[in-house]
Amino acid sequence: MSLAEIADVRLEGGGVMFQYLLLQLEWEAEKRTIVRGLNYQPYVAKIEEQIVESAREELGENGFFEKGGDLQIEGGGSVAFNLYYENITLFGSNPTYGVEENREAVAKMIENAYPEHEVSWYGPEPRDSGPEPTDTNSKE
Numbered sequence: 001m002s003l004a005e006i007a008d009v010r011l012e013g014g015g016v017m018f019q020y021l022l023l024q025l026e027w028e029a030e031k032r033t034i035v036r037g038l039n040y041q042p043y044v045a046k047i048e049e050q051i052v053e054s055a056r057e058e059l060g061e062n063g064f065f066e067k068g069g070d071l072q073i074e075g076g077g078s079v080a081f082n083l084y085y086e087n088i089t090l091f092g093s094n095p096t097y098g099v100e101e102n103r104e105a106v107a108k109m110i111e112n113a114y115p116e117h118e119v120s121w122y123g124p125e126p127r128d129s130g131p132e133p134t135d136t137n138s139k140e
Contacts, residue, residue: 003027006034006059006062007034008034009035009109009114010035010037011035011036011081012037014039015081016082017079017080018037018038018079019038019076019077019078019079019094020037020051020078021036021051021052021055022073022100023035023055023074024071024074025064026070026072027064027067027069033109034055036054037079038051048076051076056071076097077090077099078090078091078092079091079110086116086117086118088118088119089122090110090119099123103121103122104121107121
């Protein structure tokens with residue numbers, strides 16, 4: 001088995017909204033990054049665990065873990081998959097693992113997997129720290 005045999009992107013479950021994770025694979029000094037996602041509804045609990053379990057099952061079928069393979073989670077986000085307009089948008093961050101380091105690289109992976117779709121992305125909303133608190137006790 002070679003890591004090159006593993007699909008770069010797999011979004012499972014049909015539908016239009018997906019939660020995805022970026023997974024870093026390492027086996028025999030070879031590294032590879034893959035994207036795995038599942039269709040979700042906002043109320044579905046533990047979607048991240050389902051994505052990781054699905055990826056582990058897929059990799060386990062190829063003997064990946066038995067042969068010393070390692071899997072690390074590198075963050076993730078959400079995907080809106082519009083079949084009618086043939087576009088895909090990546091956005092947000094994963095509530096458990098945070099945002100991946102390079103969203104543009106993930107978008108390119110998805111673009112290669114779905115060449116007939118236009119792919120766009122934006123990063124997670126920056127946290128607004130708000131204005132600096134003022135010291136109402138100062139005597140200036």
